[in-house]
Amino acid sequence: MIVHADCDAFYVSSERVFNPSLIGKPVVILSNGDHTVVALSKEAKALGIKRGDNIKRIMALYGHHGLQALSSNYTLYGDMSSRVMEVFGQYTPDMEFYSIDEAFANLYRHKYIDLDSYVMDAKNKILQYTGIPVSVGIGQTKALAKTATKYAKKETANGFYRIKNNEDRIRLLKWLPVGDVWGIGSKYEEKLLAMGIKTAYDFSIMPGEKVNELMTIVGYRLWCELNGQQRINFEYEVPNKKGIGSAKGFGTKVTELSQLQEALEVYLSRCCDKLRAQNLACKHLSVFIHTNPFATEEPQYYKSIEVELPVATYHTHLLKEEANKLLKGIYRIGFDYKRVGVFLSRLVPIGAIQSNLFDNPNTERNAKLTAVLDAMNGRYGRDKLRFASMGYKHDWKARADKLSLHFTTDKDDIILIQ
Amino acid sequence: MESHLLVSKESLAEYKDSEISYFIAPGIACGFPSPATDSLEVRLSITDFFTSNPTATFFGRAIGSSLEGIGIFENDVLVIDRSLRPVNNDIIVMTYEGGFTAKKVVKEGNEVFLISENPEYPPVKVADPDNLIVWGVVSKIIKDPRSVVKNRYGHIRKVI
Numbered sequence: 001m002i003v004h005a006d007c008d009a010f011y012v013s014s015e016r017v018f019n020p021s022l023i024g025k026p027v028v029i030l031s032n033g034d035h036t037v038v039a040l041s042k043e044a045k046a047l048g049i050k051r052g053d054n055i056k057r058i059m060a061l062y063g064h065h066g067l068q069a070l071s072s073n074y075t076l077y078g079d080m081s082s083r084v085m086e087v088f089g090q091y092t093p094d095m096e097f098y099s100i101d102e103a104f105a106n107l108y109r110h111k112y113i114d115l116d117s118y119v120m121d122a123k124n125k126i127l128q129y130t131g132i133p134v135s136v137g138i139g140q141t142k143a144l145a146k147t148a149t150k151y152a153k154k155e156t157a158n159g160f161y162r163i164k165n166n167e168d169r170i171r172l173l174k175w176l177p178v179g180d181v182w183g184i185g186s187k188y189e190e191k192l193l194a195m196g197i198k199t200a201y202d203f204s205i206m207p208g209e210k211v212n213e214l215m216t217i218v219g220y221r222l223w224c225e226l227n228g229q230q231r232i233n234f235e236y237e238v239p240n241k242k243g244i245g246s247a248k249g250f251g252t253k254v255t256e257l258s259q260l261q262e263a264l265e266v267y268l269s270r271c272c273d274k275l276r277a278q279n280l281a282c283k284h285l286s287v288f289i290h291t292n293p294f295a296t297e298e299p300q301y302y303k304s305i306e307v308e309l310p311v312a313t314y315h316t317h318l319l320k321e322e323a324n325k326l327l328k329g330i331y332r333i334g335f336d337y338k339r340v341g342v343f344l345s346r347l348v349p350i351g352a353i354q355s356n357l358f359d360n361p362n363t364e365r366n367a368k369l370t371a372v373l374d375a376m377n378g379r380y381g382r383d384k385l386r387f388a389s390m391g392y393k394h395d396w397k398a399r400a401d402k403l404s405l406h407f408t409t410d411k412d413d414i415i416l417i418q
Numbered sequence: 419m420e421s422h423l424l425v426s427k428e429s430l431a432e433y434k435d436s437e438i439s440y441f442i443a444p445g446i447a448c449g450f451p452s453p454a455t456d457s458l459e460v461r462l463s464i465t466d467f468f469t470s471n472p473t474a475t476f477f478g479r480a481i482g483s484s485l486e487g488i489g490i491f492e493n494d495v496l497v498i499d500r501s502l503r504p505v506n507n508d509i510i511v512m513t514y515e516g517g518f519t520a521k522k523v524v525k526e527g528n529e530v531f532l533i534s535e536n537p538e539y540p541p542v543k544v545a546d547p548d549n550l551i552v553w554g555v556v557s558k559i560i561k562d563p564r565s566v567v568k569n570r571y572g573h574i575r576k577v578i
Contacts, residue, residue, distance in 0.1 A: 023513075414476075414478050418517060
């Protein structure tokens with residue numbers, strides 16, 4: 001049996017744990033730069049607000065309903081997510097962390113337990129330990145478990161549903177609009193609707209070959225899953241990434257090379273942290289800059305540049321030298337830049353770095369320097385020890401005016417008790 | 419003289435948050451080895467005293483003087499363990515008017531009261547003790563006897 005757990009309005013729920021005044025109110029969480037809605041509470045949904053809505057527009061429309069808007073606080077959400085997953089993980093080793101707020105568990109080892117009470121216990125414990133409400137669905141396959149969770153969220157009082165038999169399966173599939181099926185995007189939804197396929201059930205009784213023809217093997221696998229045959233594998237280990245990148249839009253107009261450089265180094269430093277956390281090194285580095293493509297009346301510029309490194313490396317200070325060279329090469333005076341980005345690719349495990357004849361004679365010193373950097377920052381906090389060129393002012397940073405505090409990761413930000 | 423690293427870095431990784439100390443024993447060539455090398459253990463860390471369940475542990479800071487009756491003073495740090503179920507005489511954290519407050523839970527017969535030991539806040543009888551809504555149970559209180567230190571927001575941070 002496959003269990004699927006999905007946190008209810010995860011970003012909003014995380015904020016509400018530490019700010020109870022948000023409970024019961026319509027709340028939206030904003031995108032990087034505070035422009036659009038990326039997540040919302042069910043009260044905000046009830047007002048008619050949707051993901052992607054512009055914040056200025058909805059504030060004008062719904063501000064008088066007590067609508068609360070917050071900048072996205074990924075530091076907080078990341079920590080709350082790992083707490084939720086840790087509690088869930090106490091119930092079974094066979095888990096797949098599907099996203100920041102969703103996980104699958106394969107309970108094939110748990111043949112002789114009362115599944116319903118076991119899963120309800122997990123759900124209650126997650127709520128008690130972390131304050132995050134979770135909805136849970138159980139089904140024969142991943143796609144069916146996900147359908148059950150959807151049903152549990154919308155149609156049950158306790159946020160839990162198990163597909164017990166074939167009648168349950170058919171009833172749920174008839175309930176689910178075809179566009180809401182896991183993996184069916186708006187393009188296929190349109191095609192299917194045009195063919196008179198309205199629900200997940202209609203889809204599941206189509207001939208398999210026809211599905212294969214229309215939607216390739218991916219659609220066919222989904223079709224099998226909805227019919228109770230497991231086709232989508234469990235990914236117990238997070239697959240190694242092809243690359244690690246960071247690129248964020250600026251909050252103000254950026255014209256100077258020095259500002260771009262500062263931003264690039266901050267992003268690069270984040271990427272290098274991630275790289276080393278996974279014990280990887282990179283052999284390929286690319287940097288890009290561009291102006292705001294939506295400001296059509298302004299002069300436009302887009303340029304990306306890349307370099308193959310002679311030896312794979314994981315050292316921030318070496319990569320930053322290369323990245324700065326690349327940036328200088330593509331920077332042109334006279335543009336309002338919107339974004340700078342960096343991407344590290346061709347990743348190899350640190351132990352498998354191939355050195356060559358012309359290897360840097362300072363390999364050992366570099367390793368020591370980076371080890372000290374990581375040890376210091378691991379202990380005293382991110383970027384406490386940093387390259388001076390990363391700067392402090394960061395006036396290019398995107399707006400996050402309504403950012404809540406880092407309640408669980410910064411000792412100056414813990415909750416106040418009166 | 420070169421020294422020997424007796425405890426590997428990996429085995430110390432779980433003590434990442436605490437003091438990392440390396441156990442350095444004098445090299446054999448330079449005299450008598452320390453007689454204690456076989457008995458060395460990892461030094462106690464402050465975290466050993468505080469939490470058994472980090473997943474469910476959160477921290478809060480006391481502000482104002484209304485909690486002094488139950489032994490909590492301004493700037494004390496409360497270690498809050500959400501995995502605990504409240505029992506008699508526990509100090510609990512609960513939400514109150516959009517923020518947080520702490521109360522002592524006292525059971526008298528079949529009745530449960532929330533007590534502040536403060537004349538301004540008389541004891542409150544809990545209507546339904548089985549469904550008392552608790553944010554977390556205070557498992558430790560950290561006091562700094564020299565505490566006049568202000569956090570980065572000043573002595574009293576504005577309550578959000």
